[in-house]
Amino acid sequence: MNQTLDATGLLATDRCDRCGAQAYVRVRLASGGELLFCGHHAKEHEDALRQVAADIHDETERLAPASASAPSDER
Numbered sequence: 001m002n003q004t005l006d007a008t009g010l011l012a013t014d015r016c017d018r019c020g021a022q023a024y025v026r027v028r029l030a031s032g033g034e035l036l037f038c039g040h041h042a043k044e045h046e047d048a049l050r051q052v053a054a055d056i057h058d059e060t061e062r063l064a065p066a067s068a069s070a071p072s073d074e075r
């Protein structure tokens with residue numbers, strides 16, 4: 001939805017506030033704060049975040065490249 005190109009890009013050094021994993025979602029709160037979440041926690045708290053967020057920058061698509069034909073060499 002928000003495809004504006006600004007300085008919100010997430011870095012490998014950005015960490016999820018909940019578990020410390022690499023963050024893929026940055027939430028700007030309407031109150032002015034900022035939260036970082038990994039893909040897992042961003043999804044888990046998505047509904048609550050939407051209610052308090054002024055902007056949600058989501059890079060979770062980088063986590064799951066569209067690989068419908070992924071090699072299944074693991075059993």
Ligand SMILES: [Zn+2]
Pocket residue numbers: 016017018019020021037038039040041
């Ligand atoms: Zn997390």
